[in-house]
Amino acid sequence: MGTSSPRMLFGAAYYTEYQPYERLAQDLDLMAEAGFSVIRVGESVWSTWEPREGQFALDWLQPVLDAAQERGIKAIIGTPTYAVPPWLRRKYPETAARSGTGQPIPYGMRQDADYSHPAFRHLAERLVRKIVGRYADHPAVIGWQVDNEPGLRIFHNDSVFQGFLDHLRDRYGDVETLNRRWGLTYWSHRLQDWADLWTPDGNSTPSYDLAWRRYQSQLTQEYITWHAELVRGLVPEHHFVTTCVALGQQGLDISAIGKPLDVAGANIYYATQDGLALPGSDEPEGGLYPFFVAWSGPAWLYLQNDMARGIRQEPFLVMETNATSIGGSADNFPLYRGQARQAVWSMVARGARMIEYWHWHSLHYGAETYWGGILGHSLEPGRTYDELSAIAGEFKQAGSAIEGLRPRSDVAMLLSADSRWAMEFMAPLRGNTPAWFGDPQSYDRIVAAFYRGLFDAGLSVDIVSPEQLPSSPEELVERWPVLVVPALYIADDATLDLLRRHAKAGGHLVLTPRTGYADEEAVARHTVMPGVLRPATGVRYQEFTNVLTPVTVTQGDGTSYGPALHGHATAWADGLIAEGATVLAGYDHAHLGQFAAVTTHEYGDGRVTYVGTVPDRELSRSLADWIAAVSVPSDAWREDRPPSVTCTSATTADGAVLRFVHNWAWDPVGYRLPGDVRDLFTGERFAAGTALELGSWDVRLFIEREGDSPLDRTPAATTVPTAPISPSPSPRRTP
Structure with missing residues (x-):
């Protein structure tokens, strides 16, 4: 991903198949009016794509993509393999993921199939080939998301365990080497034969557990590699392939999962309301937010951004982020006014090339009924829609200044x-x-x-x-x-x-x-x-x-x-x-x-x-x-700030420094500019030492040192190269 990347993408996951009545044109009109440029579609509904085994319904997405194309909105299609239909579980029970030896995960949630099983791979490949073949040439499509949030489960299937045994044989050669490396003399765990290895359910040996977790991650990476190569072989060169990485999943190594992708995609979810305050609580807070948000404060948001960029040491796509409340029916914490804008510009500052909300409309049924969308249950535009429309307007106004940004790190x-x-x-x-x-x-x-x-x-x-x-x-x-x-x-x-x-x-x-x-x-x-x-x-x-x-x-x-x-x-x-x-x-x-x-x-x-x-x-x-x-290296922007203010920076494609100044608090605060700058949005110029006021939950963007080369004036300690450490799997264009 270099400085030639096209414009920033801004949009939401969109599911016309979930809507309670026909409103496709109305939805896409609202998106176009808001300035949205991308939607993600199709990733959660295998049973819609293939209602019965071998009977495919592929045409339902065509009107969505056509309507998007008419309005200048691009689309990322997700392959729907992470949520299998009931007929698959009924007819192929051997594909059920097992949470323990002999214990299949009951059907009724999602990500409950063993994606290493040959029968699952056969069924998944057949469906993926149908979907990709149908829509690879649609002009609205720019990329593909393979599967969704892989690595949620640790598989205890017998076939997985047998594969683990084969893996150990390849790695250690013989049981005596394994006995020595793992210390299996302890508690009489020495093996005389590979068949002696116990299943992981009751394991107490740290070396065994680490090898088991590594193998689970290997299964996930191998699955995404297989999936990405399958799709890559069916689509035009200008399409990109990604997946949606949930950064805390137990069954994956986030740096490994990025290798087969053209660009990393990640979920960035964070605590809202007072959970975004700075200084905020002195300690990470548990129990106040959904389990996948471990602690509060803007530092958590930035950590997720930096982890996402670290997947490939390149800019990344935000596949999902807070539109309003996230989590379950008792996790109702809509963002305060201004917080969505703060979060967006923090993501851009740390390398995001796309911001995509989950999701466009709140669902009226299902496990995520109260995971709020841009539109609430009324399906009428409200405060969230208005605020995100304003952000999209800022993206358009910022133009080339935010294309090809390179985050600066210390x-x-x-x-x-x-x-x-x-x-x-x-x-x-x-x-x-x-x-x-x-x-x-x-x-x-x-x-x-x-x-x-x-x-x-x-x-x-x-x-x-x-x-x-x-x-x-x-x-x-x-x-x-x-x-x-x-x-x-x-x-x-x-x-x-x-x-x-x-x-x-x-x-x-x-x-x-x-x-x-x-x-x-x-x-x-x-x-x-x-x-x-x-x-x-x-x-x-x-x-x-x-x-x-x-x-x-x-x-x-x-x-x-x-x-x-x-x-x-x-x-x-x-x-x-x-x-x-x-x-x-x-x-x-x-x-x-x-x-x-x-x-x-x-x-x-x-x-x-x-x-x-x-x-x-x-x-x-x-x-x-x-x-x-x-x-x-000393930096006055970092060193002289009120307690609620942060200043981060990135280098623009033409060598200027873009400063992102946030006030993470209700109370307005005065801030004295350390250098000569131009406001990115108003164009107003300010001399060093000018005192400005940052409003409640506010962020200002300033251009500094316009016209300098990207490297001449940037200390080595604060530069992030855009080139990956290892080459991309293909020379494909990425967003």
């Missing part, structure tokens, strides 16, 4: 699917209810703690996976000079050595608890920690403890490098002993006081900072401020 954060899976099974942190294997949200809690501190400090973040890291430490430093590594629990020696060499080559490496503690098999390393990173960190530890109540940190020697740290340690503490590292913070605690909480160590041409605890929001913010002072 730091990178390394996220690992392996580490997340391993910590879901054997977690280090305690939850509200004590459990033998801890809180399965431990990894996400640690990531949240560090990401939110970076966000509060005004630092923009690239998300990268271990597999996406350049193999050359010099290239890694050039691309990501500051690399934050939260809880990289699962890591092979080569990855840890690359991190070490990143620091030695001039990078700033920030490590946290659990990094490198286990090897690639989830086996705890038998060395004084942090193991191979010990010389680079200048610290060692041999003990650690859970922390039940927050502990105030004491100031160390941080002021000799940057601002002093302050706040509290929570949840965990490594017993860090400095071996040449500078202690930035300690613990105000009778026992923990003997250990360091945060250290930093110059190593080669760079440095390694080790954070031995899970910081609260105050400590995380002060740590991020310290990192910025030491290793990130």
Whole structure:
């Protein structure tokens, strides 16, 4: 995806087949009047496409696409394979996904079929070929979404387990190697034959669970690869192929799922109303929002954006996002006026090339009756329609200024699917209810703690996976000079050595608890920690403890490098002993006081900072401020802001810098411009130092440094290259 990408796309999923009466022309007229440019259609109704096995009804979509084309609206067609019809379950019960050995998932929801089963593949391919063959040449169609939100389930089907056994044979060769690598002497689990391997239902071995989760992700990636190649072989070269990634699904690795796609598509859902306030709550909030929104605040929204861009290290499509209330019948939190506009411009700032709402009209029946659409149950335009129409007008007004934007980032954060899976099974942190294997949200809690501190400090973040890291430490430093590594629990020696060499080559490496503690098999390393990173960190530890109540940190020697740290340690503490590292913070605690909480160590041409605890929001913010002072180029837009204001930036196709200034609060706030700018929408010019007022839930866009080249004036630490790390699967044009 380069700077030649066409205009931004803006629209919604549209289902004429769900409407209570005929209103196609009225709906498409309303979309055209609102300035919508794209719809997604067809992905949820296999039983409409194929009402009986082998009897296909393909013509019903034609009027929708014709009406869209007449009004200049483009379409993305979704293949409907994620929601199977009742006849398929009845006639092919062997395709039912199983939640446990011998336990088929009861029919009545969705994503309840084993997509690795040959019978399912046969039926799916037959249908996909019919749909794609019918509509591949329609002029309204620009792309295809294959399946929808893959990876929701972990399949326990017997055929899946047998495939897992074959996978283990290929990987390990013989059972003795597996016994040794997994430590199966423990509890008499040694295998004498491959047939001895037990099913995963009662498993308690971490290495087994990690291998099982990896295999499930492999099944998902293989399915999407098969699906994408099938569609790609049937459509014109100018069409793109994507899928709709729900970023938290248990059965996929988001960086792997992007490889077979032409462009990544993701759901971006977020807490609304006071859940978007900044500063907002001091801690992530659970239980107040739908389960797929883990915590509140604009930092969550930005984390989802950055994860979506990290799928392929390229711009992305927002396949679904909040139109109004999201979730179930008791999750009714429509956006405050202005919040939809704030969210849209945050997505654009972080790399979105399309914003598509789920969905156009609220449903009158079914499980998602109260997941609100742009039109409510009355089907009459209201406040949401009016606000989104205004946003579409801003897109049109912005024109080429937002085409080919490249988000600017200050730091990178390394996220690992392996580490997340391993910590879901054997977690280090305690939850509200004590459990033998801890809180399965431990990894996400640690990531949240560090990401939110970076966000509060005004630092923009690239998300990268271990597999996406350049193999050359010099290239890694050039691309990501500051690399934050939260809880990289699962890591092979080569990855840890690359991190070490990143620091030695001039990078700033920030490590946290659990990094490198286990090897690639989830086996705890038998060395004084942090193991191979010990010389680079200048610290060692041999003990650690859970922390039940927050502990105030004491100031160390941080002021000799940057601002002093302050706040509290929570949840965990490594017993860090400095071996040449500078202690930035300690613990105000009778026992923990003997250990360091945060250290930093110059190593080669760079440095390694080790954070031995899970910081609260105050400590995380002060740590991020310290990192910025030491290793990130100064930026007045970031450094002098009211508490409710954020400033993010992107480089335009012609080399200017586009600044996005948000006020995440009810109260208007004054803001003094750090540089000479032009308002993107009004064209008004302002000199540096001009005092402006940002309104309630407001966002302003300013063009700065017009006419500069994209690279001459942009520090390396804040540049995100648009080229992917690995080539696209085909030279297809993407939106």
